[in-house]
Amino acid sequence: MKAATKDVTMAIPHLVQQFTKETHDTFTLELVPSAGNAQFSFKAGQFNMLYLYGVGEVPISISGDPDDESKIAHTVRSYGAVTSRMMALKKEDWIGIRGPFGNHWPIEKLSGHDILLGAGGIGVAPLRPVLYYILSHREKYGKVALIYGERTPGDLIYRRQIEKWRGRFDLEIYVTVDSAREGWRGDVGVVTTLIPKTRIDPLKTVAFLCGPEIMMYYTIQEISKEGVTDDRIYISMERNMKCGSGFCGHCQVGPKFVCKHGPVFLFKDVKHLFWKREM
C-alpha cells in the first residue's frame, strides 16, 4: 500500500488556543490542529505558511518549543495587509497552516560547541526554538550567549521570558535598543556593540544570526573581527516566500530557493549571494 503523502498545497485548519500581545505591533499565536489532524512536529528554524481565510497567506517562522508537540507557536509582527489583519485574531478563531517548510538550525550537530545567537528585531522569534532546544539539552553545549537588538524598549518581545532566562547561570543574555527614553536602565546602541561583551572563543563558537540583512551584515563583520570564520556562521535569510516548496521562484536568490534550500544557510555557502545588489 502506498503511504499517504502530505499535500503541501493544502492548508490545515488550526484553532487559536492563545493570543498573546507581545508589543504594540507584535503578537504570539498558539495554535492547535483541528480534530483528526495529526500532531505537529518541527525543527528549530523552520517556518509555516499561515493562511488567514479570505485575506491571504504569509510565511512565519515557528517560535515555540520543538519538544512541545501539543501546540504550534508563531510570533508575528504586523508589517503588511495579512499580518495586520491577523492582529485582530482572538481565541478560538481559525487559521490555516501549511508546513513546516525549509531546513533548520543545525543545533543537534553542534554538541560540544559554544553557541552565539544574534537576533535583530523579530529575528529573535526563529531563534527562540534554538534556546528551548539548548535548555532541554544544556549539558551538550558550552557557553551559550544571546545578543538581541531592538528599536526601543517598548519593542522588545518575550520580555518576561528573557528576564527569566537572564537570571540563569548557564545563559548569557545581552539586550540593547537603538534609542530609549529616560528611565531605561539597559544598554542603548546598535546590536554589534554587544559582541565584545560575549567574549567568544572563535575556535569553539558557532553563530546563528537572524534579523534584517543589514544587521546580519554588520554582525558578521564584527564576529569575523573576533576570529569567527565563515564556516562557523549560519544565517536565516528572509525572502518573499509563496509556495514554500521551491516551485514558484518568488524567494529565489541566485541558484537558491530560500523556502527550500533555506531559510538557514551556512554563511560560507551564500557569502557570494549575500548583500548583493540586483539579486
Add this chain to the structure above:
Amino acid sequence: MQKPEKTLAEHPFFEGLASDLLKTIASCSVEANYKAGQIIYNEGDTANQFLLILDGKVAIEIFSAQRGSLTIKTIGSGDVLGWSWLFAPYRRRFDARALKKTSAIALDGKVLREKAEADHRLGYELLKRFSSVVVDRLNATSLQLLDIYGKHA
C-alpha cells in the same frame, strides 16, 4: 591604587601606546567617581576633559523639548567618554549621565591639547584613537537612523 600609567596602559583605549606618551598622559589624569543618576556633563558645557571608564555605566543623551531626554548610547568599562575636548569650539554636544555607580580616569583635555601641539607624536596618537571613536559613533548613528527593525527596513 596602582600607578596611573599602569591603569592607562591596561585600558583598551590606550592599548599599545608608547610608555613615554602614557607617562605624559598620566600626568594629566585624576580619578573620578560618579553616583548613579549623577550628571557628568550637559550639552553646551565647556569640554576640557574626557573620561576613560573603568567600571559602571554611562548614558549619552540628547534632549528634545517634546520628548525629553533620549538615550542614544550607553557605554561602560573599557569605553571612552567625550571627544569634544579635542575639537573647537570645545563644547559638549550631548548630555552624559551615570546610570550606575561609575569609576573613571578623568584626563585634562586642555593640558593635553597644549602637549599635543608641542609633541605631534602625542597629537597623532590621540587623534588616531579619537577618530576611531568618532567613526564608530558615526557608523552606529547611520544604522540607528536607518531604523533597521522598522517596517521599511
